[in-house]
Amino acid sequence: MLRRTFLMSVPAVTLVGLAACQNSGSGGAAATRTTPVFGTFGFDTAGMDRSISPGDDFFGYANGTWARNTEIPADRSSFNSFTRLTIQADERTKVIIEEAAADNGADGERRKIGDFYTAFMNETAIEQAGLTPVRDELEAIAGIRDVSGLSRALGQTLRADVDLLNMTNYYTDRLFGLWVSQDFDEPTRNSPYLVQGGLGMPDRAFYLDGGRMAEMRQNYRAHIVQVLTLARIAEPEAKASRILALETAIAGVHATAEQTNDVKAGNNHWSQADFTARAPGIDWVAWREGAGLAQQETFVVWQPGAVSGIAALVGSQSLDTWKSYLTFHALDRASPFLPRAFDEEHFSFYGSTLSGTPEQPPRWRRGVDAVNAALGEAVGQIYVERHFSENSKTAMEGLVQNLITAFGQRIDGLEWMSDQTRAAARRKLETLSVSIGYPETWRHYSGLEVRPDQAWANAERAGVFEYQRNLAKLGRAVTHDEWYMLPQTVNALNIPLENRLIFPAAILEAPFFDEAADAAINYGGIGAVIGHEITHSFDSTGALFDELGRLRDWWTPQDLARFEAAGQALVAQYNAYQAFPDLHLNGELTLGENIADVAGLATAHDAYLLSLNGADAPELEGFSGDQRFYLGWAQVWRSKDRDPALRNAILTGVHSPGPWRVREVRNQDPWYAAFEVQPGQALYLAEADRVEVW
Known part of the structure; x- marks a missing residue:
């Protein structure tokens, strides 16, 4: 299935999304911080377990103490970096929604937000x-x-x-x-x-x-x-x-x-x-x-x-x-x-x-989910005004440009790729569109009826309204301005049909991005996320679409065969990972995401080096720049799952679970040098066995 390529699978919500708001559409109110959220340079060193060798278990080395001390909340099937930020976004959103519900003078879509929540509660x-x-x-x-x-x-x-x-x-x-x-x-x-x-x-x-x-x-x-x-x-x-x-x-x-x-x-x-x-x-x-x-x-x-x-x-x-x-x-x-x-x-x-x-989950949280699903962009416009700074947007734009430059250099450096395929890949990269924080144009829903005493009817009308909005696209010219997730959603995506990336405001926070953190941590976190999403334009699915989003073969047969061979090596690598005695990961099902992790992390490292402008990275608390970079990656994917949820994710999900995503470092040459990983250690791969896709 061609999918909107999310950074991470997320639970389905009850309703479908509609939205709008009357206020202006830019961020800017959030204050600039001067100290990192985690530790002294943006990484939670207290969450490490330094008794574990990074070459044997890099997830445990970077996150072992955190994993032992963290309990999954009783109302959740898992807990990870996404969950932490989702809880924060939900609490912020609750304030916005409850203010609308309590404001008897609210009108327009702010009134709809309040009435929808009132009915549900x-x-x-x-x-x-x-x-x-x-x-x-x-x-x-x-x-x-x-x-x-x-x-x-x-x-x-x-x-x-x-x-x-x-x-x-x-x-x-x-x-x-x-x-x-x-x-x-x-x-x-x-x-x-x-x-x-x-x-x-x-x-x-x-x-x-x-x-x-x-x-x-x-x-x-x-x-x-x-x-x-x-x-x-x-x-x-x-x-x-x-x-x-x-x-x-x-x-x-x-x-x-x-x-x-x-x-x-x-x-x-x-x-x-x-x-x-x-x-x-x-x-x-x-x-x-x-x-x-x-x-x-x-x-x-x-x-x-x-x-x-x-x-x-x-x-x-x-x-x-x-x-x-x-x-x-x-x-x-x-x-x-x-x-x-x-x-x-x-x-x-x-x-x-x-x-x-x-x-x-408490009813208020489910109410927030319901309102987000029905009127999410209306809430989202208020959210970015309060919680997303223009400084963050500007910094992200710089990171994105470095990542695009680095990926272009990787395209140029592929010895096995023909000039014909390279030129097509370059065109696709040069026309890539990136949206950061929030949509430029917000949805309007004056025709959606919301009443404060009709919980299910409101949800049904929202579903029909969204359905009719989609049907109205038929017969109209194609536009590339729709956001497929909300600003208050903790995720990121690539849209292969539109050659476009979207990074919502809510994911642009620690541990993914922290404007007060060390650059190495940010490049290992949000930088690798950006690289991941760029790579989706060139993964096993994205590579099938040209710069216009047309399903078209733009590869020479020889180049495609080499690309697919690298993919199959990655399939075999992930098929070998065993989560339960009776269940291995599915390397074929997760191939597109694993390709994005392989190339995205490598591209982010290249971009980090570009950001240094030729200078040596400083050492911080005994960690080199490369060590901090890979620790930033591992911190992003710290996670714990209940067994049934983990089994479901492996069976049906296209993402490898967090601990196995962290293992992606074993395909990265600089990681070996950074942590002095040697033959015989559990994660060691001979140089010839390390997968490099882009």
Whole structure:
């Protein structure tokens, strides 16, 4: 799947994003600090374990004491540098939202922010409403009489709550997901991309594999029974068995994560006639009418086998089973906005059972997530005014330029690359666009209705509003000004279709970036992040797109073969890492991210040397400049995970977990010299075995 290439996978939020704000759109209020957040030069030396040799376990050497002393919060499945900054961003955002909720004179989108939060936080009103918010949807499902009616209802559930640029292994419980963006073959045209969905659990493996997954299926069935029972749906046990059997059949026709990551295999343009001929079972005319796509002539079908297989199930499985399936998912989707019993059951399965999280996050935090998902840029505009300085933006622009210069030098220095491929790569680098902190143009949502007494209805209207916003792109000229994450999001991304990078304000803080820290720490942190994102334009997915975002071969066959051989060496390296006795990392699934880490870290080191302008790096607290650089990298990826969450991440995620990302140093020649790593140590790789991609 072509995905928005995130720096790190993030949990899916409940709603989809809309936003706007009336205030001006620049940062600048945040004060400039003069002392680092961590230690004396930007690194947490107290978190190290110097009894561990860096050549045996660099993660333990850099983070061992931190790992021993850090407990994962009870309401989280993991804790890492991203979590720390996310907690900070959530607390800042809470203040913004609660101020809007308390301000009786607020109007416009600030009023919408306050009313959305007020409705979500009013648990008394939610309890009193009971199932009233979903009653109309349940009655509509009960009224389905034939396949045409079912097809129309399935079309009505379609939402733009999936995008192929999302670096998580995204899944949607809706039968299909929609993404509207630039066409792979024609960069001036927007196209709708249709992707597989329909599962309540994260991946087909949860339905088809044995061992732990068999137990998970029984837990999921029990969850279905409980949701139906709470809603007083007749025969919950029998219906749960049929729903699980149907979802297992859907999983059986799904593409695997590895197949889904094959961009070229996903570029399938289907006409309206193709759907009827190649995917019988669904009444596609009724489906398109329900989806508001009756006039759309062509779609890009990402997993054609899954679409055909799902359509066949619509035509062959009993109508009553499909109605039970739709009923359950309507209730399950709404549960966080329904009475406490539904909310707690939803967390019990998706939070505790699936991810191993002991406690549900406090309601205010979930309220912040809900508002961010529905009105995120409205909140984000206030966020950057308060918490993002223009000094940070300027410093980041300098870092970015150094990284681009360094990457260009690496392109020029590749002995194996032909002049033809090198020129194309240079064009792509020279046209790379970088957005820092916040969008230049903020969204406006005057047509979105938000009421202070309708928690679930607000969320539903926000979802429909976002869906309609995406449909409106069809037939319009392509623009490259949309932000695919919020300024208050702790992440970074590369958009291959647009040859563009985005670095939100909330990640531009320690340990990633600290304007008071030593340059080596910043280059090992945010510098490597920048290098990582630049590399995504040239990784196993990004390398398939030219400077215009067109899916096109711009490599000579010989150069591509050399590039892919280096990638396969990296696959083998990561396949050898074992997280549990029964589970290794998946080097193929994580290849694009691992390439970005390899080249991004090397590029950041080059850029750090450029920043010295020929001078020697000073020694600080006994650490050389190179040592501080790699310690900065290790500090960024310090992390702890609960076992179920770690297993899920390895099974479905395209990122290697933090401790294994830290091990990337073993492919970096300067790291060996910096820490005097010798043959026989656990992380030592012979020079010929070190992978260099760019």
